[in-house]
Amino acid sequence: MSLNIIVLAKQVPDTRNVGKDAMKADGTINRAALPAIFNPEDLNALEQALRLKDAHPGSTITVLTMGLPKAAEVIREAIFRGADGGIVLTDRPLGGADTLATSYSLAQAIRKFGNYDIILGGRQAIDGDTAQVGPQIAEKLGLPQVTYAEEILGIEDGKVTVKRRLEHGLETVKAPLPCVVTVNGSAADCRPRNVKRLMKYKYAVSPSEKAALSEEQQKFVDERPYLQLREWGCADIDADPQQIGFPGSPTKVKTVENVVFTAKEARRLENNDEQIEELIKELITNHTIG
Amino acid sequence: MSDKHNLIVYCEFDEGKVAEVSLELLTKGRALADRLGIKLEALVIGHNLDGVEDQIFPYGADTVYKVDDARLYPYTSNPHAAVLINLFKEIEPQIALMGATCIGRDLGPRVSSALHSGLTADCTSLEIGDHTDAKTKTEYKDLLYQIRPAFGGNIVATIVNPECRPQMATVREGVMKKEILDANHKGEVINLDAHKYVAPEDFVVEIIDRQIAKSKVNIKGAPIIVAGGYGVGSKENFQLLFDLASTLGAEVGASRAAVDAGFIEHERQIGQTGVTVRPKLYIACGISGQIQHIAGMQESSIIISINNDPNAPINAIADYVITGNIEEVVPKLIKYYKKNSK
Secondary structure (H helix, E strand, O other), X not given: OOOEEEEEOOEEEOOOOOOHHHEOOOOOEOHHXXXXXXXXXXXXXXXXXXXXXXXXXXXXXXXXXXXXXXXXHXXXXXXXXXXXXXXXXXXXXXXXXXXXXXXXXXXXXXXXXXXXXXEEEEOOOOOOOOOOHHHHHHHHHOOOEEEEEEEEEEEEOOEEEEEEEEOOEXXXXXXXXXXXXXXXXXXXXXXXXXXXXXXXXXXXXXXHHHHOOOHHHHHHHHOOHHHEXXXXXXXXXXXXHHHOOOOOOOOEEEEEEEOOOOOOOOEEEEOOHHHHHHHHHHHHHOOOOO | OOOOOOEEEEEOEEOOEEOHHHHHHHHHHHHHHHHHOOOEEEEXXXXXXXXXXXXXXXXXOOEEEEEEOHHHOOOOHHHHHHHHHHHHHHHOOOEEEEEOXXXXXXXXXXXXXXXXXXXXXXXXXXXXXXXXXXXXXXXXXXXXXXXXXXXXXXXXXXXXXXOOOOEEEEEOOOOOOOOOOOOOOOOEEEEEOHHXXXXXXXXXXXXXXXXXXXXXXXXXOXXXXXXXXXXXXXHHHXXXXXXXXXXXXXXXXXXXXXXXXXXXOHHHEEOOOOEOXXXXXXXXXXXXXXXXXXXXXXXXXXXXXXXXXXXXXXXXXXXXXXXXXXXXXXXXXXXXXXXXXX
8 A cells, every 4th residue: 555645844944053143032033044854753763654655565755844945955855765746835924823723724735635545754953842734734734743753664454563762661552544643853864865866856946936936947847847946935834824823823922031040159179089079078068978 | 511611631651650840830720820810620541540530639630531541541642642632622722731741742732723823832931911913913821831941942932822722731740849738629520431532533543562660760859869961971981970869879961962962871861851850959060051951950959060071061050070081080089989979
C-alpha cells in the first residue's frame, strides 16, 4: 500500500544565536534578524516519513510549511533528503499567529491538499517549545493524535503502530489512519542530503523566489515543472480572516521584558588548593555539606 | 452541578496517587482563586478513583469532579480531551491549569483547539492582573498573567487571553510550591458519568504495550545537586560529576545543552523544559547560564559556579565563582571534602 504522507516543517530562528534586535516592539519575533534553520525535530519527523516511503514504495512525501516566503528553503532541504515536493503557506495576514491560529491555517491547507494517510511533524519547534500545533491540527481535522513518537514501527491494515517516549518509559500504541504523529528528538536522526537529488533540485523555487530571478533563469524553471515549488496564500486555503494571524490568536503578548538578574556579591576563588580547601571547610562548618 | 466560572485543575492520577505537579497547581490555584473570589475545582479522570478526593481536599479544593471508567486508564488523548471539552462547555471555567507533562502537553492543545481558547505552555509564574489592549484600548479586569521565558531565553513574556475562556496554562513539575492548606479541609465530590462525556468512537487509539519505570533519579528532592553543562565537554567528564555527587551525597543534574549534546539522560535536565529545583547547594559545572536553566535553579540557597569563562552569565547569580577547568577543580573538591569531613 502506497501512502500519501504530509510532513509539517517549520523554519525557525536558531535560538542558540539570539541577538539584541531579535524582538520587535510589539513582542513578536523579528525573524529577519536571525539565522533560520530547519526545526530539528521536524527533521526527525522527515526521517520517519522517509522510512515509511522506503517500506511502502510508491508513497509520496509532501512537506508543508508556514512562514515567510523564504521558508521555501526548508522545502528544498527536505527534497534534497528525499521528500517529493512541498507547499509554502505564506501570506501577510497569516503572520503574528499564536499556536491556535497557526494550527487553523495549517489545517485549512491540509484540507485543501486533501489526499493524506498520515501527517507527521516534530514534537515542538525550538522557537516556542510549546508542542501545541500538532495536537491542535489533529483536533481541527478530527483525527487521532500520537505524540512523542520515537519510532513508527509499521503500518498495517490501515493502522499505524508507534513507539512513544514518555517521561518514565515507553508506550506502544496503534492508531487508525489518517492520524497526526508528532516525533520526538530522541527518534532517529534524519539521513543526509542525497547528492543526486541536490544536483537535480538545487534550483527548485517557489513563485515568489522565481520572481526575483533573471528572465533566463525563469525560463529554465518554467521548462522544468519539477523545479516549481507550490506557494499558497489565504485565498488558496479559504481562510476565515477572523481565525488567522493576529485576530485569530486568543493569546496576546502583554509585555516582554529582558531578563535582568539581581547580581549577588559573588566570592571569586582561584583554582588553587588553598582557596578550594577553604571553601570546602566553610561549607562543612555551616552545615551545607557533610 | 456546581456553579460556573471557577478555576479548575486537571489532576493526573496514577498508581493510586495524584501527581506532584497537580498538587503544586492546586496550591497555586487556591491562591489565584482566593484573589479572584472564585472556587477551586479539581478534575480527576481515570479508574479506581475511590478516595482520591482525600488527597486533593487538603490543598484547598472546593469541588472534586471524578470521572471513573476502566476505559479511561491508562491515559489516551481523545477520551480525556472529550471529558474536558464537554465539561468545560457546561461549567465554563475562567482558568484551567494542567501539568506540563507528557499528558498535559498532549491534552491541553487538543482541548484549547476545540474550545478556541488560548493556551500558554510551560509557565514559570502565574499572576492575576489587569490588561488594556494596545490597539482597541479595551480594558480587561483580573486576567491570568501567564508568564514564561521565551525565545532562546533572553526574554520573559507575559501572555494574556483577553477574550477567550478558559484561560489555559501548563506548568512544569517543581515550578510551583506544594503546600497543604488544611489537612481537614473538605469539599464537594461530584461523580460524572463517563458515558455522558465520552463517545465510544473517542476510544480510537489502542495501547498495546506500556513499560513505565519508576524514576530512579530524584533531583527534585535532592538537598545537594551537582549539575553539568555543555562546558563539561563529554559523557566521560560527566563521570567526574558523578564522583563528586557520590562523595557529597548529591544528585547529578544537567542543563539542556548537556542533554542535547548527549552527555547525559533527559531525566536529569534542570530548567524551564526540565525540572525546577531548590536545593541547599547547587554546584554548576561548565554551565553558562541560559535563562531557561536559571529559571529552574535560581532559588537554590547557595550556588557555586565552576567555569572557564570568568564572565559566564550564571556567575551573576552565584555565591561562589571558581574560574577554572572542571577536570582540575572537581577532583580538588572531592579531595578536600574527603580530607576535612569526619
